[in-house]
């Protein structure tokens with residue numbers, strides 16, 4: 001006799017927190033799930049949509065707070081699906097943008113567990129949008145780059161070409177960059193970015209606590225510090241920030 005037929009793992013991008021921003025497919029998967037692994041960036045209100053008896057597991061990785069290791073999350077996904085469950089990994093934003101969704105995919109594939117991804121609305125794009133900042137605008141910006149700011153320019157662990165970014169002429173979106181914001185802004189100016197370039201921090205986008213702090217790449221770090229900005233927050237740097245569509 002063989003073991004139970006494996007269920008599956010669905011990596012669902014829940015969008016940046018507002019339950020209105022999950023996709024129809026993502027919500028359908030959530031409603032069908034036997035097990036849901038979620039974290040603090042996911043749209044928690046959507047958990048009310050799960051079926052009675054579904055097992056809901058908080059696997060948050062809160063910066064400087066409660067941590068669930070990635071290995072633990074991968075093991076939980078594989079264990080539940082291998083036992084036959086339909087498992088949803090509910091994530092904030094899009095599963096394949098600067099999170100560890102691709103590692104979760106690989107862990108399932110390596111264990112022979114069927115896995116698929118349902119894309120989500122990434123905070124990298126929706127956050128600025130909800131603050132009235134388009135990432136491109138005719139005559140101002142013809143493109144954007146999204147980078148991780150968990151390590152800044154000058155840090156040997158950063159694989160980003162910050163010189164190219166400073167000279168790129170497009171919009172720069174920084175995720176995971178609250179702590180490194182001073183180093184990032186100073187590093188970009190040192191590399192040739194105009195110090196008067198408009199810049200903004202969007203904190204807790206898509207939630208009732210959303211806040212937008214606007215300034216320039218030169219004064220944004222001090223403005224954000226006085227405003228007491230905490231993660232989750234993202235930074236947009238570029239001429240489009242000066243548009244202010246409010």
Ligand code: SAH
Nearest residue numbers: 093094097099122123175176204205232233
């Ligand atoms: N995969 C996610 C990003 C994961 S990295 C996505 O596509 O959105 C986590 C970072 O995303 C945070 O440090 C923050 O920079 C950003 N982020 C996630 N949710 C956010 C929100 N509601 N408001 C602002 N930034 C957010």
